[in-house]
Amino acid sequence: MTKLRAVGLRILAPLLIVATVTAACSSTGSGDGEKADKPLVATTFTVLADMAQRIGGDRVTVESITRPGADIHEYEPTSGDLKRVAGADLLISNGLGVDDWLSRFLDSSDAAHAVASEGVEPMPIRSGDYEGKPNPHAWMSPIAGRTYLHNIAAALSRVDPEGEREYTERAEEFGAELDALHTRATGVVEALPPAHRTLVTCEGAFSYLARDVGLDELYLWAVNTEAQGTPQQVASLIDEVRERRVPAVFCESTVSDSAMQQVARATGARLAGTLYVDSLSGPEGDVPTYVDLVGHDLDLITEGLSSR
Structure with a gap:
């Protein structure tokens, strides 16, 4: 790909x-x-x-x-x-x-x-190129x-x-x-109102995570190699976020969040922070290890979706 x-x-x-x-x-x-x-x-x-x-x-x-x-x-x-x-x-x-x-x-x-990843059952990309x-x-x-x-x-x-x-x-x-992180996250998600169980991100990089902790997934673009933040992508996501009344949206560390800022302004959703996917931070950053990355993202997501 x-x-x-x-x-x-x-x-x-x-x-x-x-x-x-x-x-x-x-x-x-x-x-x-x-x-x-x-x-x-x-x-x-x-x-x-x-x-x-x-x-x-x-x-x-x-x-x-x-x-x-x-x-x-x-x-x-x-x-x-x-x-x-x-x-x-x-x-x-x-x-x-x-x-x-x-x-x-x-x-x-x-x-x-x-x-x-050998042995993982692949999830298909749902849209885009x-x-x-x-x-x-x-x-x-x-x-x-x-x-x-x-x-x-x-x-x-x-x-x-x-x-x-x-x-x-x-x-x-x-x-x-990892089991402990998963158990903690699923417990928080189960306590959320159904309208707050939608994860909205820039890239569609959270399909496996969303599925396994009980969230729906929306995104601007499917893969970072595609066009990013086009007017069509932004308009479509704005409609979805409004319809579902999603309280918080997110973007990832390796891409610009400018398109997601547009979504947040148009819908009233809160841009709730930076998620990490493709890369760890340096030793002094937020996610110096894989466990830190998964824990940081799960905490940020569940805290954001628990708001208002």
Whole structure:
């Protein structure tokens, strides 16, 4: 669904060669024997990197190709990005089309590859240019997130069989935290009036989350690679928000909220804050970890929909 633009495809292969050679030269004299002895795990974006690091612990070194704050849908890796992950033992991608730009890297790498969303039943995109294709944002649901943790633990175990027990135990501990978030959120949603059980966002990135906690979903555009905030999108959403008397609307950190501001002004709904989807924040930000991201979003959503 989402691929590098043509210019990115033309420049990616040379960048890979440069990154691989540079990394090989620099690692020869680094003297960092402890780091060099650990499996290097590369992920396509920061959410997966946090999952892998939490499960892998000090047995692995994890690097995300994309940096905090990046929109992963049409990402074009730089030579610096690729240098960080050159020589990786394991590559972890999301799948479901969101990080297809990794394909050229896979062609040039001997690393094992794991798809974190494998086994998740895809929800189709309901509208727009990609209607009918899989919605890639399965990690936004704590329930689907458990599948991600299982897949990552299994992939790490294949690369480092001696660590299998540690990986499995940490994945279970991690999953228990997601279960607690899900239970808390569903309890709040069940207590909401039916008219307050609609989640309105800029991108349609919350389909799995909305389904699994009992919310309806409305949005301006389905996927960030589409046209964003067109007059037709705004007018249609204004009508829906008015009809349903939705008390609060939201937008995500990697896109402009100007179109959603129009919706809020026209309907009287409150623009209730910034949600995070495709990327973690930096260490000092609101969502430095995956658990923080899911917890932040669920708290913001349920507090906003509980208003007035």
